[in-house]
Amino acid sequence: xxxxxxxxxxxxxxxxxxxxxxxxxxxxxxxxxxxxxxxxxxxxxxxxxxxxxxxxxxxxxxxxxxxxxxxxxxxxxxxxxxxxxxxxxxxxxxxxxxxxxxxxxxxxxxxxxxxxxxxxxxxxxxxxxxxxxxxxxxxxxxxxxxxxxxxxxxxxxxxxxxxxxxxxxxxxxxxxxxxxxxxxxxxxxxxxxxxxxxxxxxxxxxxxxxxxxxxxxxxxxxxxxxxxxxxxxxxxxxxxxxxxxxxxxxxxxxxxxxxxxxxxxxxxxxxxxxxxxxxxxxxxxxxxxxxxxxxxxxxxxxxxxxxxxxxxxxxxxxxxxxxx
Numbered sequence: 001x002x003x004x005x006x007x008x009x010x011x012x013x014x015x016x017x018x019x020x021x022x023x024x025x026x027x028x029x030x031x032x033x034x035x036x037x038x039x040x041x042x043x044x045x046x047x048x049x050x051x052x053x054x055x056x057x058x059x060x061x062x063x064x065x066x067x068x069x070x071x072x073x074x075x076x077x078x079x080x081x082x083x084x085x086x087x088x089x090x091x092x093x094x095x096x097x098x099x100x101x102x103x104x105x106x107x108x109x110x111x112x113x114x115x116x117x118x119x120x121x122x123x124x125x126x127x128x129x130x131x132x133x134x135x136x137x138x139x140x141x142x143x144x145x146x147x148x149x150x151x152x153x154x155x156x157x158x159x160x161x162x163x164x165x166x167x168x169x170x171x172x173x174x175x176x177x178x179x180x181x182x183x184x185x186x187x188x189x190x191x192x193x194x195x196x197x198x199x200x201x202x203x204x205x206x207x208x209x210x211x212x213x214x215x216x217x218x219x220x221x222x223x224x225x226x227x228x229x230x231x232x233x234x235x236x237x238x239x240x241x242x243x244x245x246x247x248x249x250x251x252x253x254x255x256x257x258x259x260x261x262x263x264x265x266x267x268x269x270x271x272x273x274x275x276x277x278x279x280x281x282x283x284x285x286x287x288x289x290x291x292x293x294x295x296x297x298x299x300x301x302x303x304x305x306x307x308x309x310x311x312x313x314x315x316x317x318x319x320x321x322x323x324x
Contacts, residue, residue: 005094008057010050013305026072026099034097037118039063040307040320042240062088065118083108087122089266096324106279111287119319120293124282127155129268135211135235139164144212144227146220149176151319157183162290197226218242230256294318
């Protein structure tokens with residue numbers, strides 16, 4: 001039996017309901033995984049609210065780690081007792097157990113803890129593709145990172161500092177600002193009391209930054225435009241502050257012939273080799289101690305609605321786990 005989160009309509013956290021479901025034996029190409037930890041990600045709130053439409057009824061969540069309990073016909077990559085993790089793209093991770101396709105799972109190395117995998121896999125791969133595949137940040141570049149103390153922001157800051165970039169982070173409180181500094185941000189702007197673009201121009205001697213990594217979206221779009229150097233790139237990869245709508249391409253010209261992109265992980269992680277290379281890179285930086293994975297809070301799995309309220313209110317720091 002498994003406890004599974006479902007939504008039959010979109011809306012606030014209250015639309016999350018729980019059902020008890022008997023799992024059938026895994027079919028060919030599937031394994032049954034008993035989850036030990038489920039990762040909470042901001043995109044989960046988009047699916048729940050309808051910002052990113054999904055067919056209804058639907059499960060929630062894409063990131064989880066646990067132990068294989070049974071395998072379907074023809075499965076040779078995994079055996080019962082193996083530790084595995086997934087970051088999707090299919091939904092349904094908010095569950096105590098589920099049947100999952102083998103090609104969505106990654107084996108966990110012995111030196112990567114199960115909870116660490118659930119906390120870092122999706123956000124770490126997001127950091128990897130943003131920094132190394134999308135923006136192609138080089139040593140010596142200066143990068144503005146919005147929400148630098150958030151779950152993904154923390155990993156981006158550490159990644160950038162590791163490769164030799166100068167990091168300007170934004171944060172919503174002195175506590176979050178101090179956390180971003182501790183992780184490697186060279187400058188932190190407290191956006192509730194400072195003008196982001198003005199401070200960026202001050203820090204860069206008026207030039208602006210060649211790359212902005214913006215996971216906030218609508219509420220930071222104008223600041224991103226005004227902070228970017230001539231011919232620079234804005235990478236808008238999230239909507240925590242609402243979606244960016246009605247983009248005026250002429251604004252890119254007015255602010256210095258800028259580039260703007262709205263990427264998603266699975267356009268950069270298409271083939272099995274691309275996916276495995278990204279995961280291997282993340283796990284390697286974790287074991288080196290380059291990426292320090294902070295699990296800031298844990299909620300019981302069936303308290304997922306409370307976790308959604310907390311992340312939407314900006315009350316979380318680092319990664320959040322749901323524990324079955």
